[in-house]
Amino acid sequence: xxxxxxxxxxxxxxxxxxxxxxxxxxxxxxxxxxxxxxxxxxxxxxxxxxxxxxxxxxxxxxxxxxxxxxxxxxxxxxxxxxxxxxxxxxxxxxxxxxxxxxxxxxxxxxxxxxxxxxxxxxxxxxxxxxxxxxxxxxxxxxxxxxxxxxxxxxxxxxxxxxxxxxxxxxxxxxxxxxxxxxxxxxxxxxxxxxxxxxxxxxxxxxxxxxxxxxxxxxxxxxxxxxxxxxxxxxxxxxxxxxxxxxxxxxxxxxxxxxxxxxxxxxxxxxxxxxxxxxxxxxxxxxxxxxxxxxxxxxxxxxxxxxxxxxxxxxxxxxxxxxxxxxxxxxxxxxxxxxxxxxxxxxxxxxxxxxxxxxxxxxxxxxxxxxxxxxxxxxxxxxxxxxxxxxxxxxxxxxxxxxxxxxxxxxxxxxxxxxxxxxxxxxxxxxxxxxxxxxxxxxxxxxxxxxxxxxxxxxxxxxxxxxxxxxxxxxxxxxxxxxxxxxxxxxxxxxxxxxxxxxxxxxxxxxxxxxxxxxxxxxxxxxxxxxxxxxxxxxxxxxxxxxxxxxxxxxxxxxxxxxxxxxxxxxxxxxxxxxxxxxxxxxxxxxxxxxxxxxxxxxxxxxxxxxxxxxxx
Amino acid sequence: xxxxxxxxxxxxxxxxxxxxxxxxxxxxxxxxxxxxxxxxxxxxxxxxxxxxxxxxxxxxxxxxxxxxxxxxxxxxxxxxxxxxxxxxxxxxxxxxxxxxxxxxxxxxxxxxxxxxxxxxxxxxxxxxxxxxxxxxxxxxxxxxxxxxxxxxxxxxxxxxxxxxxxxxxxxxxxxxxxxxxxxxxxxxxxxxxxxxxxxxxxxxxxxxxxxxxxxxxxxxxxxxxxxxxxxxxxxxxxxxxxxxxxxxxxxxxxxxxxxxxxxxxxxxxxxxxxxxxxxxxxxxxxxxxxxxxxxxxxxxxxxxxxxxxx
Ligand code: NA
Ligand code: NA
Numbered sequence: 001x002x003x004x005x006x007x008x009x010x011x012x013x014x015x016x017x018x019x020x021x022x023x024x025x026x027x028x029x030x031x032x033x034x035x036x037x038x039x040x041x042x043x044x045x046x047x048x049x050x051x052x053x054x055x056x057x058x059x060x061x062x063x064x065x066x067x068x069x070x071x072x073x074x075x076x077x078x079x080x081x082x083x084x085x086x087x088x089x090x091x092x093x094x095x096x097x098x099x100x101x102x103x104x105x106x107x108x109x110x111x112x113x114x115x116x117x118x119x120x121x122x123x124x125x126x127x128x129x130x131x132x133x134x135x136x137x138x139x140x141x142x143x144x145x146x147x148x149x150x151x152x153x154x155x156x157x158x159x160x161x162x163x164x165x166x167x168x169x170x171x172x173x174x175x176x177x178x179x180x181x182x183x184x185x186x187x188x189x190x191x192x193x194x195x196x197x198x199x200x201x202x203x204x205x206x207x208x209x210x211x212x213x214x215x216x217x218x219x220x221x222x223x224x225x226x227x228x229x230x231x232x233x234x235x236x237x238x239x240x241x242x243x244x245x246x247x248x249x250x251x252x253x254x255x256x257x258x259x260x261x262x263x264x265x266x267x268x269x270x271x272x273x274x275x276x277x278x279x280x281x282x283x284x285x286x287x288x289x290x291x292x293x294x295x296x297x298x299x300x301x302x303x304x305x306x307x308x309x310x311x312x313x314x315x316x317x318x319x320x321x322x323x324x325x326x327x328x329x330x331x332x333x334x335x336x337x338x339x340x341x342x343x344x345x346x347x348x349x350x351x352x353x354x355x356x357x358x359x360x361x362x363x364x365x366x367x368x369x370x371x372x373x374x375x376x377x378x379x380x381x382x383x384x385x386x387x388x389x390x391x392x393x394x395x396x397x398x399x400x401x402x403x404x405x406x407x408x409x410x411x412x413x414x415x416x417x418x419x420x421x422x423x424x425x426x427x428x429x430x431x432x433x434x435x436x437x438x439x440x441x442x443x444x445x446x447x448x449x450x451x452x453x454x455x456x457x458x459x460x461x462x463x464x465x466x467x468x469x470x471x472x473x474x475x476x477x478x479x480x481x482x483x484x485x486x487x488x489x490x491x492x493x494x495x496x497x498x499x500x501x502x503x504x505x506x507x508x509x510x511x512x513x514x515x516x517x518x519x520x521x522x523x524x525x526x527x528x529x530x531x532x533x534x535x536x537x538x539x540x541x542x543x544x545x546x547x548x549x550x551x552x553x554x555x556x557x558x559x560x561x562x563x564x565x566x567x568x569x570x571x572x573x574x575x576x577x578x579x580x581x582x583x584x585x586x587x588x589x590x591x592x593x594x595x596x597x598x599x600x601x602x603x604x605x606x607x608x609x610x611x612x613x614x615x616x
Numbered sequence: 617x618x619x620x621x622x623x624x625x626x627x628x629x630x631x632x633x634x635x636x637x638x639x640x641x642x643x644x645x646x647x648x649x650x651x652x653x654x655x656x657x658x659x660x661x662x663x664x665x666x667x668x669x670x671x672x673x674x675x676x677x678x679x680x681x682x683x684x685x686x687x688x689x690x691x692x693x694x695x696x697x698x699x700x701x702x703x704x705x706x707x708x709x710x711x712x713x714x715x716x717x718x719x720x721x722x723x724x725x726x727x728x729x730x731x732x733x734x735x736x737x738x739x740x741x742x743x744x745x746x747x748x749x750x751x752x753x754x755x756x757x758x759x760x761x762x763x764x765x766x767x768x769x770x771x772x773x774x775x776x777x778x779x780x781x782x783x784x785x786x787x788x789x790x791x792x793x794x795x796x797x798x799x800x801x802x803x804x805x806x807x808x809x810x811x812x813x814x815x816x817x818x819x820x821x822x823x824x825x826x827x828x829x830x831x832x833x834x835x836x837x838x839x840x841x842x843x844x845x846x847x848x849x850x851x852x853x854x855x856x857x858x859x860x861x862x863x864x865x866x867x868x869x870x871x872x873x874x875x876x877x878x879x880x881x882x883x884x885x886x887x888x889x890x891x892x893x894x895x896x897x898x899x900x901x902x903x904x905x906x907x908x909x910x911x912x913x914x915x916x917x918x919x920x921x922x923x924x925x926x
Contacts, residue, residue: 057789063789063790065775065778068773068790069773132683135682135683136679136682136683137682137698137699137737137738138678138679138698138699139698140698141697141698141773141774141775142773142774142775147679147698238629238631238685239685240683240684240685242683242684243680243683243684243685244685246676246679246680246683246685247671247672247676247680247685250672250675250676250679255792256792365669367795367797367798368795369795369798369802370798435791435795435799435804436795487670488670488671488685491666491670491671492631492664492666492671494664494666496670539668539670543668
């Protein structure tokens, strides 16, 4: 950065600057620790409430009145506390492809624009949220508390985003840039109320263009969404600022979404407890002797892991830490090894439990139970496609002898605790003992048990797991919240009607609609995060698909699978970024190496589409 | 025509939110309102009806009305109790004898009194609708309350509903409506209650084929507008909107009756059976504790009994 430390007037001034910098760093660190601990604690409370309710219901035929609302409110609090922390993590959802091609000056300018966008979003959340507190009225029947509390926490979260961005900028010595961004954000925020423009474009399209600008300058995606919804108001949008924050918070206030932090917690603790390692040994005993045995072991491990965890990002991170070094040690080229890990991690969001399907269910009202069953079949098909692709691409000599049945049995028994997790989830949801959220909570509690028993995890280790899961869940929750105002703008402009019309121009038959949908989803997957794309495109594409006679559940599976494949493609391929971030293999090399596996996944996708069309 | 093209040449655009689709009485009622307004005030307003719950469920709709992103919506009275607890008087079990009884009460003094209270909470309510009566839905015929003992009953998360079914000895459980079919087919829940139209719409006759026509709670609804929008209208315009809303709500009630007939025909084709409740005093007895418990909230026992005996 060429702009750093421009303060060279005098040693004393420089000294003061450094003091301020050190103070900001200390404040940033202290606030992060405080927020992280608070978010972890709220997640613990939420887990306790949901599991106590299960025990009461099935053990004592009673329940805590208001447990559902309480859980929802706590989840909003986790998002509010954790979102400021997510800014500095890999889950900030920043696209850096454009940025890295700019010169130093261009990068500096785009960084200031990105900060302005984040600060503008923080201002809109803080002030808009405060207005909601005043205006929303009403109370939760079940909790007997005013509705405004939920929005108050979110407003505080917006304020914390502002504080964290400013502290982080000062701590890294970017005082002037920080001042410029702050002044710009304040000027835009307070100026926007005075302006009414009619750009001749529908407000939703204006918002989309602003989002694209935000994504291009590498602003965190959720904040690009908030800033865009706010800036759409002077451009003619009919959603006032408080309503926009209200819509965002309501979007994240679904009981089903509580499953996200619970599933993230299970995934993390599965690794912490060492039970995930046992899965690898069992997988190796089953398929290690095959051609490309270690690649096949990676695939099978990921398939089993995905039956217990719901986040592909968690799966990619787990694979990068545990499976990738094994592959490289046994002669796989690093980029090939990383590509195998990334490609097989998509199974996690397709095989139940799956955060992607949870998000789709909340926004379309499709049954999450039916979606998960569809996801199971799709996941097995995708795994089969990857199995074939691995056989064709990996030329490794078999490094392992075929394991005897004794070893297989032994490793199977040792892996049993992990299968217990899968059983809780599948039986819980499918056979109706508990709802999806409760199954997720039971799974999380079970993995806390695994961590305590097998890894002797105690306070600090568990706190770390709760904290990490809460921040990750907050990042996802913030994305979900931020996408909702934009989704409402699209609904008010009836863009779904336009998509339906476009589909009917292509013949409105199921083939045309499926083709159009897959193309739109693949293009969206290039640029936007999977969760956001599901929220935006699910309600846009589903009506056209249903009108064409396609089964909504199968179509939902197509949406998720297509967008997950987008996680492996440039420029924005979240799974590739996660693997690149951990393994230090350049993402460009990974994008090249993953091509055969993407091709295999696309073949499986075509089969699913064919099934959807032929089964009408 | 896409909404944004219409908006370009219309004077004032209203965003109307609905949970339903084109064929539903809800949307047709709003079309009626738009038609009357257009007839009386040509070119002054354009109605943008956003369907399929794209702007959220009932609670989100009421919040949108208060915060100005939505100008009008049809909702149940129940959701309004978060703002005006007195509206729960219309939700009391075994209070109304028939659709006509409910419609007379909402059009009369009680309805006007509640509308005045709602106006203080920024909801302008020119007219009420009737979503129909809730009926008991079970896997095997249930004719008397004691047959409910120990059964897991899916309810809306509301103390009023919870208390009613607990009074019969059932075990009330809150499950979101889109998960209810799955919960009933897997055995998480044994029974539930719903209006006839919704019973068929969710194909619940496949999992709870036996309907007992208890008509225990009537689902009244309101056509409401945001005060911010309403206060921006001239007196003449307000008069037109009031008249149009009354026409729209009357249209809704007529459509709902034929929709219920169609729904029951569809349910019968899918294996649904209809039963009449026995021992009515026992059913009503279960409701009485709910009345006394809610009395303070809804304006006193005299107000309740005035409706019941009306
Ligand atoms: Na999974
Ligand atoms: Na991509």
